[in-house]
Amino acid sequence: MTVVRPILVFVDSDVIISSLISKSGAAYTLLHNTKQIELYVSNFSILELEQVSKRLGIEVELLNIVIATRLNSVKVDSSYAKVQREFADYVRDPHDAHIVAGAKEVKAAFLVSYNIRHFVPEKLREDFQLILLTPGLFLQYLRSL
């Protein structure tokens, strides 16, 4: 019997917040209507997700349900400042470095973000074999399998 390994995907926080705002967007489809993948966030992601949800008036309970039922969490065992220094070459904005750190920790095959201009895709692919895609492009890839 062939065991199909799930595809490991690290999800940027903008995608998760998008999924909480609209049920007809690509982010919602990614989080709720996909199989054969495992979605990950990090301890840093959860911190910022809680704060952004509050700022945008999104019920924190909704976020907690998504985290508990749809997402796996990985711990980046380093300070935020250290992560910013260590992953500076992979991002155009140092404040996005923790996303790359989380994806590396998971050994994710894909990083899904709506903020693709803030990353350096060639370097992510070269050093971590990590492919950066928007939710729509990742869903398109899944359809091609």
Add this chain to the structure above:
Amino acid sequence: MFNNIIPETIYTPEQVATMLQLSKNTVYDLIGRGELVAKRFGRVYRVPASSLSFMFTGLDADLYNAEQIDKESLDQIHKELSAVRTEL
């Protein structure tokens, strides 16, 4: 019988040529090379709107539309994320 079929706009190669400001021959060449996906019915072709969407965006029409829905809120999301990330 067809209740579960989602209706989709379809075009003739001539309509596609007009829309894209191409000659009919170019459209038939694109179909022949597989760059534009079309369904052949006997001697004629029909092009689904999703094929055109894919040609231009790399996304099927439904996925393209779904991304556009998300993009309506992205400016605000990125603004808040940016503010929170500077405080982490």
